[in-house]
Amino acid sequence: MDIKLYNTFSRTIETFKPQKAGRVSMYQCGPTVYDTPHIGNYRTFVMDDLIRRVFEYNGYEVDQVMNVTDVDDKTIRRSREEGTPLHELTSRYEKLFVSGLEALEILPPKHLLRATENIGAMVELISDLLAKGAAYKADDGVYMDISKVAGYGQLAHIDSGRISKERISNDEYDKENAHDFALWKFKTDEGSDAVWEAPFGAGRPGWHIECSAMSMKALGPTLDLHTGGMDLIFPHHTNEIAQSETATGKPFANYWMHGGFMTIKEEKMAKSKNNFLKLEDLESERISPLAFRYWLLTAHYRSPIDFTLEAVKSAQNALIRLMSVIGIQPEGGKAIQAYKDRFLGFVNDDLNTPKAVALTWELLKDGSQPDADKRATILDFDRVFGLRLASGPRFHASPADIPAEITALAEAREEARRTKDWKKADALRSEIESRGFRISDKPKGYSLEPA
Ligand SMILES: [Zn+2]
Missing domain, CATH: 1.20.120 (Four Helix Bundle (Hemerythrin (Met), subunit A))
Incomplete structure (x- = not known):
């Protein structure tokens, strides 16, 4: 029987067709390991798990890759605040994240790739973008020139009027305007433990290049399916497409699936709003993680779900x-x-x-x-x-x-x-x-x- 999926790219339900019969290459954006995940984060990971299980139920072999963002603005900020070495901080939160996956009966992804273990692939990709003239060096880093990207912003339906000439170095930025974004950020202080050598200057990767480099390294230039929460459509996934397609000249992902938000009192559950719960908060209310999973199954993955x-x-x-x-x-x-x-x-x-x-x-x-x-x-x-x-x-x-x-x-x-x-x-x-x-x-x- 055909599998029909809503493809964010086309905004329509499409019949799934894999590149290789009987196999699905699937990349999902994993956690940024700087804090305890909240239950809204886990909703996305339960969705990813369901997608994988549906493919497997249909007899597909799923090559599922999840990344772990263990170097970015947030992890570095937290490691400085705490005075904990970056690797010590991120491995603590990675363990915590994985124990949550187990409690929620989420099958372990076939490959869990850490950004810090794949810097070489990122440096190579950035070098390629520089050689193609789609990226440029500024005083604080290497930037993607989005004016060189044909069809930039199609996934998020960004119209050309919202494309700004400014540069932005933050990994996350406002949803209104598109900017040239950082592929690589040059070293700013001595003694930092987040610095890698590169032909274009020592520093560390931006968040967006991590996913482009790791997904293509593991699964090839075109993925069957890329997933994530809806809040990743712009800028993160939009920028992944720009980087990958400019480098390879091939479509980056044939299908894009995005999960809906979890709200609490009608507001999006988010760390920044301080309105979140963790799995342990549910357990102290004597709610089992599997009951939480059952509750998620009773709503469609694209609909918002309001927690009570x-x-x-x-x-x-x-x-x-x-x-x-x-x-x-x-x-x-x-x-x-x-x-x-x-x-x-x-x-x-x-x-x-x-x-x-x-x-x-x-x-x-x-x-x-x-x-x-x-x-x-x-x-x-x-x-x-x-x-x-x-x-x-x-x-x-x-x-x-x-x-x-x-x-x-x-x-x-x-x-x-x-x-x-x-x-x-x-x-x-x-x-x-x-x-x-x-x-x-x-x-x-x-x-x-x-x-
Ligand atoms: Zn990602």
């Missing part, structure tokens, strides 16, 4: 129910093809995970299917969801502090009642009561409380 504790807690309750039901279904079934086909139809439709999640609940309620087959089908879906459904609940607490095994018994009783197996339902009620809980039937479902 209530929303994530209710996602956690749903996930506990799902794990509990699956936990008591018999093993040994086989995946139901009709449901698999519908699932594939949803995830291949520009990653429509909300519909795929809804289908899971629809299947659980389908009385015409054997439980063992339902279980096998949902565990098959979990290759994309990544919710560790086979392992059963692993939460610090169930809703209202009802232990998960009690919820599981109650779910089994619901199922028995639905199939009118009254004997089994009564036996399960007795078991729940013998463990110190009371179950009461409600017009829709039931409630549980300590007896």
